[in-house]
Amino acid sequence: MDKQRVKGAIDQVVGSTKSHIGNLTGDTKTQVEGAVQQVKGKVETAVGKLKDGVRYADADLEAQHKADRDA
Numbered sequence: 001m002d003k004q005r006v007k008g009a010i011d012q013v014v015g016s017t018k019s020h021i022g023n024l025t026g027d028t029k030t031q032v033e034g035a036v037q038q039v040k041g042k043v044e045t046a047v048g049k050l051k052d053g054v055r056y057a058d059a060d061l062e063a064q065h066k067a068d069r070d071a
Contacts, residue, residue, distance in 0.1 A: 005049060005052070008041045008044030015035065016034065018030055019034030019038065
């Protein structure tokens with residue numbers, strides 16, 4: 001699993017918490033910061049998933065080429 005996926009998940013949780021705290025306290029700045037951090041986390045998670053997909057696809061191609069050479 002790509003490190004960026006983990007970081008993204010953490011940012012989403014922290015952002016959600018900040019947003020909820022902002023809602024409870026009526027602090028608009030904290031609400032916005034939380035929402036922005038959640039979006040940042042979602043983007044990081046998506047990029048991490050993309051990296052994982054590329055990595056797995058590359059490994060599959062490598063295995064396929066090796067099988068073709070061995071055949």
